[in-house]
Amino acid sequence: MGPVTQTLTRLPAMVPPAAELPARTDALRAQVREFLAAERAAGAWTPRSDVWLSGWDEDFSRRLAARGWLGMTIPTAYGGHGASPLDRYVVTEELLAAGAPVAAHWVADRQIGPSLLRFGTEEQRRRFLPGIAAGEVYFGIGMSEPDSGSDLASVRSRATKVDGGWSLSGTKVWTSGGHRAHAFFALVRTSPPEEGKRHAGLSQLIVDLHAPGVTVRPIPLLTGAHHFNEVVFDEVFVPDEMVLGEVGAGWAQVTGELAFERxxxxxxxxxxxxxxxxxxxxxxxxxxxxxxxxxxxxxxxxxxxxxxxxxxxxxxxxxxxxxxxxxxxxxxxxxxxxxxxxxxxxxxxxxxxxxxxxxxxxxxxxxxxxxxxxxxxxxxxxxxxxxxxxxxxxx
Ligand SMILES: Cc1cc2nc3c(=O)[nH]c(=O)nc-3n(C[C@H](O)[C@H](O)[C@H](O)COP(=O)(O)OP(=O)(O)OC[C@H]3O[C@@H](n4cnc5c(N)ncnc54)[C@H](O)[C@@H]3O)c2cc1C
Known part of the structure; x- marks a missing residue:
């Protein structure tokens, strides 16, 4: 079998099966449309392009949460609604199609909630998930660094073990909403890269963006708007309880998170x-x-x-x-x-x-x-x- 034939035989296993939206989502879609039409009629916001990046409106996020449309896939035990990702999909596409201001809760609702459910401790879930579902706790993404974007495994922010936690130093960049978010998941090095295994030794820490030693500086957009930030850590203490998942397993965790993100x-x-x-x-x-x-x-x-x-x-x-x-x-x-x-x-x-x-x-x-x-x-x-x-x- 030649290389092209080999590739073609692998394809079916890689293509996800078609998904149909369940009939019940028609009613949900109608409710969301009605809500959005009423909001627009009341002049609550003006539709914009690229709202999930720039439409930061915490009141709107809370109003959505009050309707049960945030943290939809989070189990009820953690303040969510135990709905299917397909229900969430319907709500999300209606919000985006309407150009509604969803940026405040976007990252938390899209990927932080699912990651906490997958890798978080019980304490972390209880601490963050109810606030995410209520539209009151906002997260950023702390992956990119000044010389590490595409080559994410080369991140140099470094956490060193100290009594009861980790001391974190380094710089993250292009942090969307970092000046407004409460915390972010930072991908950092917790042990030096091993020869031939550069993805090893990386970990994810949940970093409070208001903790002592964290400095958040604006990087203006072309429009002049403040969206991006540089986030500098200077010996920031991150308690052991704020390690997400396993120490050293950060790369596999981040890769899983990216499937939600992309x-x-x-x-x-x-x-x-x-x-x-x-x-x-x-x-x-x-x-x-x-x-x-x-x-x-x-x-x-x-x-x-x-x-x-x-x-x-x-x-x-x-x-x-x-x-x-x-x-x-x-x-x-x-x-x-x-x-x-x-x-x-x-x-x-x-x-x-x-x-x-x-x-x-x-x-x-x-x-x-x-x-x-x-x-x-x-x-x-x-x-x-x-x-x-x-x-x-x-x-
Ligand atoms: C609107 C916006 C929001 C963002 N928000 C966040 C955020 O909240 N948190 C966060 O951590 N990051 C964020 N980022 C950063 C984003 O993830 C990086 O910009 C991106 O991963 C690219 O990294 P870089 O900018 O360092 O470019 P580089 O990695 O330096 O790439 C430069 C160029 O080289 C090309 N290139 C690099 N490697 C390869 C390769 N192996 N093969 C082929 N071509 C290659 C790239 O395609 C690109 O064209 C955001 C970026 C944007 C634009």
């Missing part, structure tokens, strides 16, 4: 509100065959991406961590997000007046300014393609 609807819906506004903007216009094809192709691809992302959600629901499929969703999905922007620029031939603050102009401006990050955050597309190639045994 496959959700936020990886292809960041510019969906713009697509919707574009369709509105073009209503009644003579697009010609090429324009109609362009728009039709976007909608058809959106549907395919959603099917793929749902399949990954189905796999996650059955306890698997389909990293390869998640990488494919993120690569294709984030490129799609950019193509919506290209189509908006191409098809609306009379440029909108930015001063008019029409929905379309605002959504397009947001999308253009945020677009450079789409294919970088959560692992760059080039790196994801490496993961896919390795998964297929191609290099």
């Amino acid at each position: 496959s959700g609807p936020e990886r292809f819906l960041s510019t969906f509100p713009l697509l919707q506004a574009l369709v509105g903007e073009l209503a009644g216009a003579d697009l010609g065959v090429a324009g109609r094809r362009e728009l039709g192709s976007l909608v058809a691809r959106l549907w395919s991406l959603r099917r793929m992302s749902l399949a990954v959600a189905g796999s996650l629901a059955s306890g698997q961590a389909p990293e390869l499929a998640a990488a494919v969703v993120k690569d294709l999905g984030t490129r799609f997000e950019n193509e919506i922007i290209d189509a908006a620029r191409l098809l609306v031939t009379v440029p909108p007046d930015p001063g008019a603050d029409s929905g379309f102009a605002r959504l397009l401006a947001d999308a253009v300014l945020h677009a450079p990050g789409f294919t970088l955050r959560g692992g760059t597309n080039e790196v994801l393609r490496g993961i896919v190639a390795r998964g297929l045994g191609l290099r």
Whole structure:
């Protein structure tokens, strides 16, 4: 059997089976839409592109929690709702499609809750999960460092064992929402890398971002907005109780967390509100065959991406961590997000007046300014393609 045939025979095992949304989710979807329409009618927020990065609104997070739409998959014993990831999927896609301000709770709800359930101690679960489900406890992601982004295993933040805990020194960077979050999971080195085993000796610590010795400094976005941060640790004491999972098993844990981070609807819906506004903007216009094809192709691809992302959600629901499929969703999905922007620029031939603050102009401006990050955050597309190639045994 040749290498290509060998690869093809491996494929079916790597592709998650298609997932269907259970019929009960129709009622849930209708409730979420009704809630969002009422919020919009009351002027509670304005739809934006890329809301899961920039739409920080703690009151909105609490209102969602009051409806039972945060911490949905967290068991009731920890303040959650014991629902399926597919129920959560429906709520999430409705929020993103509406451009609602979900950034405050996003990381905690998406990946911190599931990681605590998978690797956390009973004490950690009891301490954090109820607050996450209530929309009151916010987390960041402490992975990247100044010289360690794609090559995450090269992180140099170092925790040294001291009495009752760890002393942590080093620097994290690009920490989204780090100035507002209560804590983050930091990937750090707890023992030197062994020859030929550079993924060993890494651990995850739950770091209180207000602890003595932690300095959080802003890194402004292109827009001037404060979203990113540099987080410096200077001999920060992290108690033993705040080690997540096993000391030394950080790499495997982080990899599992990334499957949650890479496959959700936020990886292809960041510019969906713009697509919707574009369709509105073009209503009644003579697009010609090429324009109609362009728009039709976007909608058809959106549907395919959603099917793929749902399949990954189905796999996650059955306890698997389909990293390869998640990488494919993120690569294709984030490129799609950019193509919506290209189509908006191409098809609306009379440029909108930015001063008019029409929905379309605002959504397009947001999308253009945020677009450079789409294919970088959560692992760059080039790196994801490496993961896919390795998964297929191609290099
Ligand atoms: C909007 C946004 C939000 C973010 N939020 C967070 C956060 O909250 N917490 C956090 O920890 N990090 C966060 N990040 C950081 C993000 O994870 C890193 O930017 C990303 O992993 C890339 O790392 P880097 O910036 O160091 O680039 P580098 O790793 O230096 O990459 C530079 C270029 O080289 C390419 N490259 C590198 N290695 C390879 C390879 N092996 N094969 C092919 N090409 C390669 C990359 O694709 C890229 O084009 C965020 C980033 C963005 C844009």
